[in-house]
Amino acid sequence: MDSTKYILGIFDDPDEMMKGIDSLKEKGVSIYDVFTPMPIHGIENKLGIKESRLPIAAFIFGCIGLTAAFCMLYYMLVYDWPINIGGKPHFTAPNFVPICFEWTVLFSSFGxxxxxxxxxxxxxxxxxxVMDLRATNDRFVIAVNAKTNTQHDQIDSCLKEAGAVEIKHNDRKYVSYE
Incomplete structure (x- = not known):
């Protein structure tokens, strides 16, 4: 049994790497991941990466912060220890706005x-x-899962035609920095 887990196509140029992604997609090969030393515009669409759900998490954390601040203020200033200051009512919403806003921002940011x-x-x-340490410096790497894509020769030739400088059959899951 073959111990290869990933087939790595290493490129010098981001444009050639994008051609490699297109040619692999045309042949029906699923790409595990792409490692680049810099952001590349439009690569998310080519790889089919969905939009992040982090804004939803930020909204939920903000709502939790707003609710916590409002409940804390209401409990302390209206229910537990109401203080009569010049005959004003104990619950005045405009006075709660600055602290509620700050707690919303605090909970959102930390969350x-x-x-x-x-x-x-x-x-x-x-x-x-990191599949190849050069991907953090000056190389562009396409990683193809060798277990799910069994036609290794076809993948190798496709990557070579696209302009891969080197093709590696990686038997380890990740390369460590040690």
């Missing part, structure tokens, strides 16, 4: 940081998901 780290697996002790 988004933790959600981002969780969704991208960026927690302490985690080995980075």
């Amino acid at each position: 988004m940081v933790f959600t981002y780290f969780y969704s991208n697996h960026l927690f302490p002790g985690r080995t980075p998901r």
Whole structure:
């Protein structure tokens, strides 16, 4: 049995890598991931990556912060310890606005940081998901899952025709920095 987990097509030029993505898609080969040293415009559409749901998480965290601030203020200033200041009512909504706004922003920002780290697996002790260390410097890498795509020769020739400088059959899941 073949121990190859991933077939890596390593490119020098981002345009050639985009041609490689197109040619692999035309032949019906599913791409596991693409690693680049810089953002490339339009690559999400070619790979079929869905839009992030992080804005929904930000809205939910903001609503939790707003609710927590309003409940805390109402409990402390109206229910638990009402203070008569110049005969004004205990519950005045305009006085609650600044603190509620600040708690909304606070909960959204901290919630988004933790959600981002969780969704991208960026927690302490985690080995980075890098197929080839040159992808963080000056190379562009297309990773194809070799277990689900069994026609390895066809994938190799397709990547070579697209302009791959090197093709590697990777038997490890990820390369560590050590």
